[in-house]
Amino acid sequence: xxxxxxxxxxxxxxxxxxxxxxxxxxxxxxxxxxxxxxxxxxxxxxxxxxxxxxxxxxxxxxxxxxxxxxxxxxxxxxxxxxxxxxxxxxxxxxxxxxxxxxxxxxxxxxxxxxxxxxxxxxxxxxxxxxxxxxxxxxxxxxxxxxxxxxxxxxxxxxxxxxxxxxxxxxxxxxxxxxxxxxxxxxxxxxxxxxxxxxxxxxxxxxxxxxxxxxxxxxxxxxxxxxxxxxxxxxxxxxxxxxxxxxxxxxxxxxxxxxxxxxxxxxxxxxxxxxxxxxxxxxxxxxxxxxxxxxxxxxxxxxxxxxxxxxxxxxxxxxxxxxxxxxxxxxxxxxxxxxxxxxxxxxxxxxxxxxxxxxxxxxxxxxxxxxxxxxxxxxxxxxxxxxxxxxxxxxxxxxxxxxxxxxxxxxxxxxxxxxxxxxxxxxxxxxxxxxxxxxxxxxxxxxxxxxxxxxxxxxxxxxxxxxxxxxxxxxxxxxxxxxxxxxxxxxxxxxxxxxxxxxxxxxxxxxxxxxxxxxxxxxxxxxxxxxxxxxxxxxxxxxxxxxxxxxxxxxxxxxxxxxxxxxxxxxxxxxxxxxxxxxxxxxxxxxxxxxxxxxxxxxxxxxxxxxxxxxxxxxxxxxxxxxxxxxxxxxxxxxxxxxxxxxxxxxxxxxxxxxxxxxxxxxxxxxxxxxxxxxxxxxxxxxxxxxxxxxxxxxxxxxxxxxxxxxxxxxxxxxxxxxxxxxxxxxxxxxxxxxxxxxxxxxxxxxxxxxxxxxxxxxxxxxxxxxxxxxxxxxxxxxxxxxxxxxxxxxxxxxxxxxxxxxxxxxxxxxxxxxxxxxxxxxxxxxxxxxxxxxxxxxxxxxxxxxxxxxxxxxxxxxxxxxxxxxxxxxxxxxxxxxxxxxxxxxxxxxxxxxxxxxxxxxxxxxxxxxxxxxxxxxxxxxxxxxxxxxxxxxxxxxxxxxxxxxxxxxxxxxxxxxxxxxxxx
Numbered sequence: 029x030x031x032x033x034x035x036x037x038x039x040x041x042x043x044x045x046x047x048x049x050x051x052x053x054x055x056x057x058x059x060x061x062x063x064x065x066x067x068x069x070x071x072x073x074x075x076x077x078x079x080x081x082x083x084x085x086x087x088x089x090x091x092x093x094x095x096x097x098x099x100x101x102x103x104x105x106x107x108x109x110x111x112x113x114x115x116x117x118x119x120x121x122x123x124x125x126x127x128x129x130x131x132x133x134x135x136x137x138x139x140x141x142x143x144x145x146x147x148x149x150x151x152x153x154x155x156x157x158x159x160x161x162x163x164x165x166x167x168x169x170x171x172x173x174x175x176x177x178x179x180x181x182x183x184x185x186x187x188x189x190x191x192x193x194x195x196x197x198x199x200x201x202x203x204x205x206x207x208x209x210x211x212x213x214x215x216x217x218x219x220x221x222x223x224x225x226x227x228x229x230x231x232x233x234x235x236x237x238x239x240x241x242x243x244x245x246x247x248x249x250x251x252x253x254x255x256x257x258x259x260x261x262x263x264x265x266x267x268x269x270x271x272x273x274x275x276x277x278x279x280x281x282x283x284x285x286x287x288x289x290x291x292x293x294x295x296x297x298x299x300x301x302x303x304x305x306x307x308x309x310x311x312x313x314x315x316x317x318x319x320x321x322x323x324x325x326x327x328x329x330x331x332x333x334x335x336x337x338x339x340x341x342x343x344x345x346x347x348x349x350x351x352x353x354x355x356x357x358x359x360x361x362x363x364x365x366x367x368x369x370x371x372x373x374x375x376x377x378x379x380x381x382x383x384x385x386x387x388x389x390x391x392x393x394x395x396x397x398x399x400x401x402x403x404x405x406x407x408x409x410x411x412x413x414x415x416x417x418x419x420x421x422x423x424x425x426x427x428x429x430x431x432x433x434x435x436x437x438x439x440x441x442x443x444x445x446x447x448x449x450x451x452x453x454x455x456x457x458x459x460x461x462x463x464x465x466x467x468x469x470x471x472x473x474x475x476x477x478x479x480x481x482x483x484x485x486x487x488x489x490x491x492x493x494x495x496x497x498x499x500x501x502x503x504x505x506x507x508x509x510x511x512x513x514x515x516x517x518x519x520x521x522x523x524x525x526x527x528x529x530x531x532x533x534x535x536x537x538x539x540x541x542x543x544x545x546x547x548x549x550x551x552x553x554x555x556x557x558x559x560x561x562x563x564x565x566x567x568x569x570x571x572x573x574x575x576x577x578x579x580x581x582x583x584x585x586x587x588x589x590x591x592x593x594x595x596x597x598x599x600x601x602x603x604x605x606x607x608x609x610x611x612x613x614x615x616x617x618x619x620x621x622x623x624x625x626x627x628x629x630x631x632x633x634x635x636x637x638x639x640x641x642x643x644x645x646x647x648x649x650x651x652x653x654x655x656x657x658x659x660x661x662x663x664x665x666x667x668x669x670x671x672x673x674x675x676x677x678x679x680x681x682x683x684x685x686x687x688x689x690x691x692x693x694x695x696x697x698x699x700x701x702x703x704x705x706x707x708x709x710x711x712x713x714x715x716x717x718x719x720x721x722x723x724x725x726x727x728x729x730x731x732x733x734x735x736x737x738x739x740x741x742x743x744x745x746x747x748x749x750x751x752x753x754x755x756x757x758x759x760x761x762x763x764x765x766x767x768x769x770x771x772x773x774x775x776x777x778x779x780x781x782x783x784x785x786x787x788x789x790x791x792x793x794x795x796x797x798x799x800x801x802x803x804x805x806x807x808x809x810x811x812x813x814x815x816x817x818x819x820x821x822x823x824x825x826x827x828x829x830x831x832x833x834x835x836x837x838x839x840x841x842x843x844x845x846x847x848x849x850x851x852x853x854x855x856x857x858x859x860x861x862x863x864x865x866x867x868x869x870x871x872x873x874x875x876x877x878x879x880x881x882x883x884x885x886x887x888x889x890x891x892x893x894x895x896x897x898x899x900x901x902x903x904x905x906x907x908x909x910x911x912x913x914x915x916x917x918x919x920x921x922x923x924x925x926x927x928x929x930x931x932x933x934x935x936x937x938x939x940x941x942x943x944x945x946x947x948x949x950x951x952x953x954x955x956x957x958x959x960x961x962x963x964x965x966x967x968x969x970x971x972x973x974x975x976x977x978x979x980x981x982x983x984x985x986x987x988x989x990x991x992x993x994x995x996x997x
Contacts, residue, residue: 081225082427084175088232093258094145100137100240102127102251109134110244119154119250120213130248131158132925134168136241139256146230148259149218154250155185155211160298160898161922166243167218174231179840180245182221182333184296186212194290194302194321201319203611206899207298213252215372217259222839223332223419223537224427226380228259246924262374265402272347277405280346280550287338288312289324289353289543293412294337298898299328299905303542308390310560311544323544327358329417330538335369337414340548342406349401350413351394351547351555356384356540361492362484364539365420368395371412375404381420384541385488392547392558403551413546417539421487425480426533429498432473433533433837436505436526437815439469443515444739444817451516460512470509477502497532501525527811530837537836592623592876594883597645599632608899617886623879639664639871646874647883650866651697653688654754657943659869660689660696661990666870667694671881680888684863685913687940692776697867698888699913703824704863704938705745705759706844706930708831710819713740722820722848723857725793732801735819741804741812743821744797747951755951757941758794758958759862760822765790766860766939767850777944778987780979782954782972792968795961805962810834813842822847824864825911825931832906844927846934863938865913893917946986949979 103115103125110133116126129135141147155163163183166173173179189205196202217228233256240254263271290302302321305311311322324336342348356364363386368379379402382395396402419426443466446457459466481498485491504525508515515522547555598606606629613625630638632651638644639659659665668674677698678686685699709721717738722728732742744760757772765772770786773779781787797803804818809827812818814835821827828844835842849859868887874880886892894917897910901922912918918935919928953975960971 079173079176081175081177081220081229084232085230088146091232092143092145093230094143094147095258096142096147097255097257098139098141098147100139100254100256101125102253104137105135106138106239107136116250119252120211122154122213122252124252126154126250126252128156128248128250129242129244131244131246134241134243135251136239137254138237138239140237141233141235141256144232144234146232147256148228148230150215150228150255150257150259151183151218152213152215152252152255153183154213154252155183155209156248156250157209158247159920159922160185160209161247162297163247163249164245164924165249166245168239168241168243169231169233170239171241176840177220177222177225177229178218180221181218183214183216183249184333184335186210186214187295187298187300188293189302197614202304202321203614204301204303204321204607206611206615207295207301209298210294221333222836223417224423224430226418226420226423244925246922262376262380265376265378268376269403272403272405277347279403279552280344280348281552283343283346283348283548283550284553285340285342285548286556287340287413287546287548288322289338289545290321291338292324292336293339294335294414296333296335297331299901300324300334300336301328303328305542305544308560310390310558323542325540326542327538327540329542330358330364330540332417332419332537332539335414335416336543337412338546340406340411340413340546342408342411342548345405345407346550347403347405348548349394349396349403349551349553351392351549353390353392353544353547353556353558354384355388355390355542355544356386357388357542358540359535359538360386361490361494362386362422362488362536364541365418365422366539366541367416367418369412369414369416370404370406372414376402378402381418382415383420390544390558392555394555398555401551406548415543417541419537419539422484422536425483426537428476428480429529430533430837432476433526433529435469436473436529439463439466440519440523440526441738441740441816442466443519445737446739447516447519448739449817451519453517455516456513457516459515466515467509467512470505470512474502474505474509477505494532494536497528501529523811523815527814530814530835534834534836592879593626594623594647594874594876594879595626595628595645596647596649596883597628597630597635599630599635599648599650604904605900608896612892612895612899613883616892617883621879621882621886623882625883639873642873644871644873646876646880647868647870649868649887650700651869652754652866653756653864653941654943654948656689656697656867656869657691657947658945660694661691661945664872665696666872666874666877666880667696668698668870668881668884669693669695673885677885677888680890680914680916682913682915682935682938684938684940685865688865688943689867691943697869698884700866700868700888701911702863702865702913702938703826703911704934705763705822705847705861706825706827706934707847708813708821708823708827708842708844710813710816710838710842712838712841713816713819721845724848724851726851728848729797729801731820732797732803736801740816741807741818742801743807743809743812743818743823744803745823746805746807747955754948755955756864757862757951757954759824759864761790761794761954761958762862762939762941763822763847763860764793766862767858772950773942773944773947777942777947777983779983780950780976782950782979783976788969788972791957791972795958795968798958798962799965814838825934826909828927829907829909832909845930846937849937859934859937861934861938862941864941865911888914890914890916890920894920897921944983945990946979946982946984949982953979 105113105127111130113135114128116128117123119126162185165181167178167181186209187207188210190208191205194202194205219228302324303326304319304321305323313320313322329336363383366382367374368382374380384393394401442463443459446459446462477498481495481502484495504522549555606627610627618624635644635648656665660667681699685702686695689695689697717734719731719734722731728742735742747756747758765787768786768790770784770790771781774781807818809818809821809823810830813821825844831842846859847861849857851857868884870877870880870884893912893914897912900908900910910921957971957975960966961968
């Protein structure tokens, strides 16, 4: 870095401080009292979803709220389905009549209701060891779902720091404390898991006997009671003030207690770990050059229902004010909302919705306002303060936009049924006559979206990009209603804008907030300043700049001090993942074995030149399938079968996972991840079309024409052609080939087996389905699956992660099952698919191969894979669910019970594609032969035979190049 460049950087930082970029409102806005109705009038959401909660309430809008309390004890269950629940008398610090329910099956109770009416329900539960995710249950009343929201109720676990004090590595950096589960009793109402309805659900029960059933979706739990009754609304602050006066409560005097955000005692999710902020000199504690754990929350603390709890030691009885040093710099144009609980109770109505507007700076937020803050009466001793993510006044807006998306997507599909996927711009499709309600739907949702955008401006006090998305869609709908003849020419932009609404929901529903510290003070005390002074900012930025020339930001965790050290390169992970891995090696692997790990983040493309130059690592992780065998046959990678306990280690995986790393008796890698295809489908669309999920290819051939009539598609997996060094063989072809009992190579890869009769049949099946049914070759599956254009697709099962995060509007409307197969003579269905994944390898240049082998064994073990998978999901959410190759570890990851059952069923049918010298020609030649048939109508046998000859020539050439035939002799 040149001196001139350093000076330029310093001047840029100074300019940023002196002339900050302006944007957003810095004021904090408290949305007041229960009596003020700030939400829009929803436009008959129940007309779109007859099973919605809103529709359910409308049906029972005249029902009374009887003041009865009914307590159902867990052990008084009347029947069960699946494994028999276990009755227990002691759980945690309590004794009673409890029942332990499992992650499968169901349990039912009989209850006698004295009076017709709407009742709330509350579950008292105790979490036990499971897969580290929230307990999920479905509620049935008299054997039926009362409304759609009852399909899924989430009951969180309790998480805390493993160690009370933050530890440091040998470089002086704080080590992020690991989150561990702590068991405890919790009481939570049955409420909306998505957070769209702020109040607990109300269930209509007629007088007489009813059956309540909890169906296990995920995780075991101990049930104490289900209470049926009314949950009281908290009083308003004015009512609380009156009580203060009547009871003669006095203000505290001369008190100021500060609790650091990172010192939170409980969290509802392991993702809510303490974090680091070095952007401001006012953050406590601080360091310019070293990592300090000094905040909590941020983007991790964003999902409705997530809670963080702090313990506050109050020195004396009295009335106190409460302040939060916080920052909300991620959600511009919409505020974040929190609900405050003190000792598990909302103190008054105004604390149900505390709003934090966008600001790039830290702010000291005094609840209420600085002139007249809210006062909280606290007795001397310890109290728990809990903040919960909620949607507040934004919730009905999101709910309305979600309803609009569902109806607009439905209208889009109706239009496409008439116009096809590529409408003729010069043809009049008579859409107004053929879809009479089209213009009315466009006009209605245009008005709704305009109303939502106006309400958003009113609530937030500003216009932003969040409003622009809504107004853009509203304007287009208004224009389409006026000019229906232009609909067919604007379908693509219409689809894009509807997809933008889905993104809007995903962005607005997330409510991030970062906390530095909490202040509890007597009313006369002046709150600490949150913002840093100009002088301190200048000093902080300059010091940070100069320290960057001496600080090694690439090092991760402890540096090696032991005599035995393994150098490990991680290729495709980000720094967060690498830090998790380093923390695991330090606190587990090194502790157990005495072997240090020098972990480095390295671009995987430099592995070959580094190996050739003798500068490579001992172990490399996250290595693509094509590398181990190709390096191994050139003696660059260690054959793992030389270790005496190899067979024991290999038993952790299915044979299909090891196949790509095996060549002529040698094994050059251990599997880390393994992916394979599953059949994803839209439940709602198949139900509308009265279609069953296909079990065989004959079923698929019967379904495709039905979808085509509705201008919908069935999709098969298409190999990635960009961003990959080697084009893998098509998984669609491999699936058909393996189901017909074919193979890719003969005699340990000496020649291609694709000229066999079975291969010819599989190739013809593969090409025929594209030639005869015109399946799409290029498509954006996440978008088209969301809109319903592709309601059924075969793709790798990590598509589950994508949908879980990017398609909130269709949550619960899709599923995945094993792929269709070929019916056998005994009535079974053969469902073979090919697998892919990544491996960990040992380089031949490793000096201490035994130490490297110990690391590889530790890394691929069940406990390590489970912990890494859970921590990745805790770090990044459901999008990072880890596709481990370890058989036992997959079962311990937080999959819903039904989904893991389907995964395990398909996993037994997975076969690996062998890697051989010159095998890169197989995928490329298959693709060329496929396009020769689909584009030029070439005979399938002729096309495949021609390209098999090319594959064989390349295989022979590579074998001669590395003297494989000679070594074989």
